[in-house]
Amino acid sequence: MIGLGIESTAHTFSCAVIEKKGKKGKILSDVRKIYRPPEGEGIHPREASRHHIENSSIVLSDCLREAKITIKDLDLVSYAAGPGLGPCLRVGAVVARSLASYYKIPIYPVNHAIGHIELGKLLTGAKNPLVLLVSGGHTMLLAFLNKQWRVFGETLDITLGQLLDQFGRSMGFASPCGKNIEELAQKSSKYFTLPYSVKGNDVSFSGLLSSTKSIIKKNKADACFSLQETAFAMISEAVERALSFTRKKELLIVGGVAANKRLSEMLKDVCKRHNSKFFVAPQRFAGDCGSQICWTGLLESQVKSGVSLEETFVTQSWRLDTVKINY
Amino acid sequence: MELVKKGAEADIYTSIWNNFKTIMKIRKPKNYRNPTLDKNLRKQRTIRESQTLMEVKSFGIPTPLVYFVNLRDSSIIMQRIPGKPIHDLPNSKIISLSRQMGNHVGLLHKNGIMHGDLTTSNFILFQDKVYVIDFGLSQKTIKPEDHAVDLRLIKEILNSAHASIMEESWKNFLSGYRNVVGSTTYSKIIKLVSEIESRGRYATVV
Numbered sequence: 001m002i003g004l005g006i007e008s009t010a011h012t013f014s015c016a017v018i019e020k021k022g023k024k025g026k027i028l029s030d031v032r033k034i035y036r037p038p039e040g041e042g043i044h045p046r047e048a049s050r051h052h053i054e055n056s057s058i059v060l061s062d063c064l065r066e067a068k069i070t071i072k073d074l075d076l077v078s079y080a081a082g083p084g085l086g087p088c089l090r091v092g093a094v095v096a097r098s099l100a101s102y103y104k105i106p107i108y109p110v111n112h113a114i115g116h117i118e119l120g121k122l123l124t125g126a127k128n129p130l131v132l133l134v135s136g137g138h139t140m141l142l143a144f145l146n147k148q149w150r151v152f153g154e155t156l157d158i159t160l161g162q163l164l165d166q167f168g169r170s171m172g173f174a175s176p177c178g179k180n181i182e183e184l185a186q187k188s189s190k191y192f193t194l195p196y197s198v199k200g201n202d203v204s205f206s207g208l209l210s211s212t213k214s215i216i217k218k219n220k221a222d223a224c225f226s227l228q229e230t231a232f233a234m235i236s237e238a239v240e241r242a243l244s245f246t247r248k249k250e251l252l253i254v255g256g257v258a259a260n261k262r263l264s265e266m267l268k269d270v271c272k273r274h275n276s277k278f279f280v281a282p283q284r285f286a287g288d289c290g291s292q293i294c295w296t297g298l299l300e301s302q303v304k305s306g307v308s309l310e311e312t313f314v315t316q317s318w319r320l321d322t323v324k325i326n327y
Numbered sequence: 328m329e330l331v332k333k334g335a336e337a338d339i340y341t342s343i344w345n346n347f348k349t350i351m352k353i354r355k356p357k358n359y360r361n362p363t364l365d366k367n368l369r370k371q372r373t374i375r376e377s378q379t380l381m382e383v384k385s386f387g388i389p390t391p392l393v394y395f396v397n398l399r400d401s402s403i404i405m406q407r408i409p410g411k412p413i414h415d416l417p418n419s420k421i422i423s424l425s426r427q428m429g430n431h432v433g434l435l436h437k438n439g440i441m442h443g444d445l446t447t448s449n450f451i452l453f454q455d456k457v458y459v460i461d462f463g464l465s466q467k468t469i470k471p472e473d474h475a476v477d478l479r480l481i482k483e484i485l486n487s488a489h490a491s492i493m494e495e496s497w498k499n500f501l502s503g504y505r506n507v508v509g510s511t512t513y514s515k516i517i518k519l520v521s522e523i524e525s526r527g528r529y530a531t532v533v
Binding site: 082083137138139140143145146148150151152153154155156157159191193196198199200201202229230233236237240241242243244245246265266267269270273274316317318319 | 333334335336357358359360361363364367368414443444445446448464476479480483484486487488490491523526527528529
């Protein structure tokens with residue numbers, strides 16, 4: 001089976017083609033264009049959607065060419081229906097609907113967050129993991145139980161990605177700023193005490209954000225270092241708590257912030273302590289990409305035959321713990 | 328000494344202290360954490376836990392007795408409660424004991440204490456009494472918002488780890504809680520719980 005997946009929830013517009021044989025999936029192509037806001041600013045939904053519209057046809061044709069297939073070879077098309085920014089989501093949905101109606105291809109709306117998890121599982125081989133989903137839109141600890149992903153811990157306010165982005169922007173970086181912060185943090189080892197807020201398995205970052213902003217004037221590198229050390233220690237502790245509570249023997253990290261080396265290093269140590277296996281999605285596929293949407297659509301096709309065009313939708317708020325998983 | 332549990336925060340050993348059957352809870356240094364941060368957290372939580380374990384006894388919450396606190400290695404020696412965590416009990420038992428859990432949490436809140444880590448593993452059933460343990464994240468606070476955070480956490484745990492009996496046990500938990508704190512406070516806190524939930528990511532469908 002060959003599927004096409006379209007991702008357009010936030011700053012990334014991406015199309016990917018995956019061939020599925022049994023339980024195995026092979027990524028034939030994954031092409032993306034990323035909207036970059038001006039320095040010091042965040043994503044403007046309208047501007048991002050404009051970027052997606054302008055790039056959609058190039059990305060789609062590049063993606064098909066790289067996969068060496070034509071639209072006629074596609075068995076299904078899936079798109080990210082949420083959660084995300086409304087104007088951006090609509091672009092992906094429109095592209096998917098056009099293909100589906102003109103070429104009569106079955107269409108599948110897919111939850112973006114589930115996509116992160118499923119692609120992470122495919123690429124790492126994790127079987128029954130505790131999942132840490134860390135991105136601009138999510139900071140959640142999840143485990144699979146009774147056909148649904150259940151939340152064992154999450155952020156009570158902003159996400160880890162937002163924490164890094166909002167902090168980075170206040171120093172004049174353009175989102176996403178995780179990489180800039182990581183590089184700057186490596187230049188320091190001076191730790192300032194910052195608010196540390198773990199509530200059971202949950203974390204809260206808003207106080208940390210305000211406090212770290214106030215030490216930027218002292219030294220930018222120290223601020224980045226202290227922010228990462230504090231925020232990642234909070235996440236690691238929440239992971240430890242969830243690992244010990246759920247007794248899972250695998251940890252899988254997915255989402256944009258999974259690319260951060262310091263976070264991985266800390267979580268590897270956590271896994272060692274708890275005799276759990278550590279999996280992290282490969283850097284190229286940790287962040288938003290068409291493959292996550294495509295693979296989830298292919299998995300859903302095992303139990304569903306797609307939806308009618310009238311049933312296709314986008315929704316900005318769509319919690320992954322409300323999705324029933326029957327495959 | 329025998330290691331019985333490698334918890335998230337601390338390791339638990341069984342031990343004998345002056346002929347008492349005890350456990351030793353030790354918060355070992357964590358390599359992944361910045362040393363300054365690590366030291367502060369371990370010390371602060373050891374103090375907090377030992378103090379709260381004692382304090383809550385005064386208003387009738389069953390907790391293990393604290394025998395010895397060593398701040399140098401962040402360890403606490405306390406009474407061994409040879410019961411079972413509520414988490415591991417059969418569903419029917421969890422449902423019926425939820426009322427008592429709610430009762431205890433109500434009592435804590437009424438006396439200005441937030442537990443900070445309410446999970447079904449932190450309640451132990453022993454000789455028909457429900458003991459409360461693990462006060463490392465507890466706080467002295469009378470802020471309704473903090474109490475609501477406590478309730479939200481146990482709700483999240485019931486919703487995830489005990490999904491099939493969530494509704495019944497949550498109902499019992501709340502009724503136990505209301506009995507202690509009174510219906511005015513109860514309504515206020517419950518409203519705050521929904522507020523916190525609605526602040527969560529993608530909680531409302533747009």
